[in-house]
Amino acid sequence: MTRLGPVGGLDGDESAPAAMTGLVQAVLDAIALQGVWLAPVHDQAGATLDFEVCAASPDARDIHDRTGKELVGRRVCEAYPAVAGSPLWDAYLRVMETGDPEDVDPYVHREGGDGVPHLSAYGVRLARLHGGLLVSWVRHDREERLSARLFHTERLGHLGWGHWSLISGEAEWSDQLYVIHGRDPADGPFALEHYREIAHPDDVPIVDHALTTLSGSGGPQEFEIRIDVGGEYRHIRATAEVSRDASGQPVEIHGVVQDVTDWRRTADELAEVTQRLEEESQLTARLQSIILPMQDAVPGLQIGVRYFPAETAPLGGDWYQAIHLDHGEALLAVGDVAGHGLAAASAMAKLRHAITGLAFAGHDPAQILVALNRLLRRMRPDVLATSVVAHYRTKDRTLTWTHAGHPPMLLVRGSRVHRLLHPGVLLGVFEDVSYSCAEMRLEPDDLLLMFTDGLIERPGRDLFEGLDILSAAIAETVPRVPPQDRVAAVMEALAPSNTGDDTCILVARILPNSLEVF
Numbered sequence: 001m002t003r004l005g006p007v008g009g010l011d012g013d014e015s016a017p018a019a020m021t022g023l024v025q026a027v028l029d030a031i032a033l034q035g036v037w038l039a040p041v042h043d044q045a046g047a048t049l050d051f052e053v054c055a056a057s058p059d060a061r062d063i064h065d066r067t068g069k070e071l072v073g074r075r076v077c078e079a080y081p082a083v084a085g086s087p088l089w090d091a092y093l094r095v096m097e098t099g100d101p102e103d104v105d106p107y108v109h110r111e112g113g114d115g116v117p118h119l120s121a122y123g124v125r126l127a128r129l130h131g132g133l134l135v136s137w138v139r140h141d142r143e144e145r146l147s148a149r150l151f152h153t154e155r156l157g158h159l160g161w162g163h164w165s166l167i168s169g170e171a172e173w174s175d176q177l178y179v180i181h182g183r184d185p186a187d188g189p190f191a192l193e194h195y196r197e198i199a200h201p202d203d204v205p206i207v208d209h210a211l212t213t214l215s216g217s218g219g220p221q222e223f224e225i226r227i228d229v230g231g232e233y234r235h236i237r238a239t240a241e242v243s244r245d246a247s248g249q250p251v252e253i254h255g256v257v258q259d260v261t262d263w264r265r266t267a268d269e270l271a272e273v274t275q276r277l278e279e280e281s282q283l284t285a286r287l288q289s290i291i292l293p294m295q296d297a298v299p300g301l302q303i304g305v306r307y308f309p310a311e312t313a314p315l316g317g318d319w320y321q322a323i324h325l326d327h328g329e330a331l332l333a334v335g336d337v338a339g340h341g342l343a344a345a346s347a348m349a350k351l352r353h354a355i356t357g358l359a360f361a362g363h364d365p366a367q368i369l370v371a372l373n374r375l376l377r378r379m380r381p382d383v384l385a386t387s388v389v390a391h392y393r394t395k396d397r398t399l400t401w402t403h404a405g406h407p408p409m410l411l412v413r414g415s416r417v418h419r420l421l422h423p424g425v426l427l428g429v430f431e432d433v434s435y436s437c438a439e440m441r442l443e444p445d446d447l448l449l450m451f452t453d454g455l456i457e458r459p460g461r462d463l464f465e466g467l468d469i470l471s472a473a474i475a476e477t478v479p480r481v482p483p484q485d486r487v488a489a490v491m492e493a494l495a496p497s498n499t500g501d502d503t504c505i506l507v508a509r510i511l512p513n514s515l516e517v518f
Helices: 017-030 087-098 141-157 175-181 192-198 201-215 261-291 341-360 365-379 463-480 483-493
Strands: 034-042 048-056 102-110 119-129 132-139 159-165 171-173 221-229 232-244 250-259 301-308 316-324 329-340 385-393 398-404 409-413 416-420 438-441 447-451 503-510
Touching: 017 034, 017 048, 048 087, 087 102, 087 119, 087 132, 141 159, 141 175, 159 175, 171 175, 175 221, 175 250, 192 201, 192 221, 201 221, 201 232, 201 250, 232 261, 301 316, 301 483, 316 341, 316 503, 329 341, 329 447, 329 503, 341 365, 341 385, 365 385, 365 398, 385 447, 409 463, 416 463, 447 463, 447 483, 463 483, 483 503
Parallel strands: none
Antiparallel strands: 034 048, 034 132, 102 119, 119 132, 159 171, 159 250, 221 232, 232 250, 301 503, 316 329, 329 385, 385 398, 398 438, 409 416, 409 447, 447 503
8 A cells, every 4th residue: 555755744743735736836836947846755664655746837848749737636656657677766765865956957758659659868856855756857858849830830840030130230040041042151141232132123112112101101012023042033022011119100020931933834734735735725625626527417216416525635536427318318428537636636637527428429338338447457557446327218227337336226115225236347357358238117206326435335334234224314304205205315424434535415206298397
């Protein structure tokens, strides 16, 4: 069992121990130091096991940043295990035994834990007082740590501070301010007026205005100027204010300076890149509108088209075509050139314009694809493409079509969705290829859907699964709206599955008669 010594009142050699504790506390309250009054804690045999804090000065602060009365009642070895067996502990016992004060300086305290320094240095003064131990200390490393933190803050933030006396002309700079100005600390600070000499000629009026305002009756100033540092202009941002005496006269200027050159260069480069991207985006939009113009009306069909550019590359190789041929006939086509950017768009434009000429020359879809394949092999042998081409004859509602490695067309009849499969090899793979056509008779209000793979493709998902999902979405949408609104409804319901790829969609409704207006 442990017991307090005389200060705690259990051994009772001195009268009024509580009053003594109150007296010591009153003294500590009046002294500007970090100190505590400790009472020894003994075992049954009288050996000192620990010391307990009975009084503490308001300024006392321990390694855990507890202060003043927060320390009272704590035992040294329990609160600070590293003290036990240390030179400081040995000094505690000697002073209690001999009564002779001691200084332990330095005392290096080692302690781990979140938020607690591993190593701290103190100067400790010990004196026996009324059966207890008066301990006072000064932490040597606190100012060093604060200075180090300030130094690192200034260095990382490219910050420096300075003071300029308007009375004596003396000035004081932080170390980082010398770095910002490229100045040798041995040369000392320069006067504020020197900024007129090192500032960029265009920025001298800013310096004049700031100095005039600060020296007069103005308030704090914040400004950015360029200064000559080692033969190059650096951008600095300064914030300064003036201190005044009791009569209101300015006596000292305090300033914080930050080198913002790198930030300014980055901001300028970002602005240039942003402007260039905006210009490229506008050019891309103009090119895309030229390559993929809005379609004219085609007799016998109600047509809707939509192009979704890829998020990462607005100019791509997907295209559509819907043109009115002679004698109430129409060509419908969708294609996809592999890749993005100007190269893909250039190849796409060649195919799109070629298919128009071939259609007017009377070629059927199979012959058109043979010609497109030859065109790619001659002009762009590095490019592959897919396409679905269809020919529609209004008078008997006959559809003739073929594919070149492209997803199938979808036929929506009533609430059912059918895949029109007639596959053929990709364009640009082989020198000599042949294609064949399929043919079927359409019915009034049938919907034809042509699209590129961006509508159904998604990483990790099979294309046929994408087709199933697309078909289900269309089958759910079509019965909800009247026939004349189905093209718009289907277009509204469809969105690309893969936003990293561009997507084309063409929807055509077979009109009940050629006189219907839409």
